Amino acid sequence: MIDLKKLKLRGTGISVLYVEDDPKLLNNGSILFRKLFRDVYAAEDGEAGLEQFKKHNPDILITDINMPKMNGLELSKEVKKISPQTKIIIISAHDEKEILKHYINLKIFRFIKKPINVSELLNTLSLAIKEIKDEQNKQIFSTQQNKLLDNQSVMVLMLNEDTPIMANKVFLDFFNVNTIEEFNDKCSDFGALFLKHEGFLYNDANISWKEKIYSSEQNIFNVEMKDKDENINHFLLKYKTIPDDDTHVIISLDNITQLNLMHLYSKEVDTKKEEERGYMINLLTVLKENTAKLQMHNYYKGLSITNHGIIVDIDETHIVLKTNQMQLKAIQNEKRVVIVSETLPHSIICENIAKIEFTNQLAEFRSFYFIETSPITRKNVRVRPDDNYSVTLSVNDHNYGGDISIKDISVDAVKLKLDALPAGIHKEGSEIYIEIILNYDTEPVAIGSKGRYLREDEYDDSYSIVFMMDFGFDQKSALIKYIAKRQMALIREFKGL
Structure with a gap:
């Protein structure tokens, strides 16, 4: 028996068009479908159904065969011209050979004979949803992969639960394998490849790398892994969840080994050295290019003002940050801001304001450097008393x-x-x-x-x-x-x- 709650959850984001010339069946069917899907459209004949389809482009079409003006097969032909990926479920009181021939030629998803068995209908919908979701996931991965592959150092991986199911060529080449199946045979736990390093993402005895990702507000992490030749490489890892799907995750790994940033994470940083500042700017540039989410910290008379922000421009002379209006107000009052992220080896203070644009939510600073202390290390709340x-x-x-x-x-x-x-x-x-x-x-x-x-x-x-x-x-x-x-x-x- 299909679990209706699970079916409704899996069907989130799926839309349905129901076409039936029997008013009673149309009404009853619409009531059932609206219990399962948020967007349900109904039509009393094929012509009206085609207009509804052109207007809403639903994911699933459920249609009767025998209808006035335009029958179900004619409607299905027109729909397939417009949207070949639409899942069409045909309902008919007759099990005719001619219908079955069209069923095959039009690549109809399923054929259900009247009177409708509700259990059979629900099972058919469940299968249609699964196929739609699988196709959407592949499309999401393909789109994401095409964007990321502009930079040939980026590795892309899709996980189903904890199992890698897709990977791009850069990823496969790094581990010297030809297929994702070969990779899984060699490595049963992807997170076990992350080398232990303080402040980096890796598995430990208490919490897995995926749990760390889900419990963190940031969207980019440092990772170290060995390649096929046992060389240690430094990556920035980003993850992206798939809408309405909590089982699939897309991981991208940007290899930044050539930037020689590891020493920033391995010792105290001397910000007075020109080469140290160059490394810092290189790291901030990478974070800008990855639209990394950073925490912006200010204080107003001891009151902590904290919001997220991103870097929109960076060079040797200035840094431009984008954040919300409240943080900009705090920056204007304190005339500086502290940037904090687990991706950074140290907090960064930005001073010497060049300009603040509230309309564009931007703040530009002429001075920025690492600091050893961090606002998030404060154990207790501090406030400035009033004058009394x-x-x-x-x-x-x-x-x-x-x-x-x-x-x-x-x-x-x-x-x-x-x-x-x-x-x-x-x-x-x-x-x-x-x-x-x-x-x-x-x-x-x-x-x-x-x-x-x-x-x-x-x-x-x-x-x-x-x-x-x-x-x-x-x-x-x-x-x-x-x-x-x-x-x-x-x-x-x-x-x-």
Whole structure:
């Protein structure tokens, strides 16, 4: 017995035209087909059916034989002229030899005799759907392959579940096989060919490479594989799912070994070296050409603003990014953006804005380079308080008397802006104590604890210093509530910019 829910799911995106001159049969059949397919069209005779077909070009035609104006065989002939791939199901009360001859000549998909057996009809529809989907998948693969083969280094592979079923010549040549069947005989697990490398795509004990792909928001991954001569090659892997089909996946592998980028992923990058910058631009150019999805990060008074974007232009002098209006607003406010992707060896900061085009959703920067830190490594939310607060800093029991303000605060750290460095601030063993009163609603939050100097940034007229704090449980609880309310206020403030 056909499972109607599964049949409906498999039939997603399939359209049907039903032609029948018996009004009762036409109505009942239409009701049944609309339970299975979203797009169902009906006609009461062959001529009306042909007009409907020309208008909607359905995937399946179900038609009676004996009808006024134009019978089912005549309709089928006209339909096959227009669309040879359409699946035609003929319904007739007679099992006549002449009909069977036309059935063969016209390549009719199936012939069903009246009275209609519903089970037989559903089984026929299931077979028609499968054949349509198979043809669509082959067409998708063929189209995708033709596009990708413009670059002869690109390998293309189609998987059914975990089994490779199609591959282009570049792929077969890389592994020194003649057919995909020969490849499957030599390799039972395609993912096992991916070499282990930190930050790259490969199978590990806890999660397969396909699970990593499906759980990630990005659409391009680094992969290492050995060729037929045991040479290690560096690829950018892209995957594409097929609409309304969760069993087939198209994989493309762009061989970028000749760009010599692997050292970027194997050591700390010295962005001051000119050759390092050249490698970075080469990598960004590849990501641009592959329309790789990147994460754009900004902060508004500590509030994280994150959206996807792509590179639309890149050379030695500038980089142009495309992202949405909200991220552009954040870029305009912060005057920079940080690009993050698992495909990149490090995050990249883009500064020195040349222009922002909200109409075209573009931002152009004149400066960009690798940075070791990344916005996604932040463990806790940090926000900048409003102006209604007070803060005191003491070092070795001496209160700091200069100008002091809070740049941001979290449950375990605070960043202070000072106009001068207090004596002893860098000395190990110095006693640092910070007290803060944050005013909001009717009840202020009073917190204070010992602090530990972590790092500093020097500016023309001030210093920005991060202190690690040891707030108690009650202080952290109160601070969490404050940060949550402050975040909501900042969201409203940012939207109003």
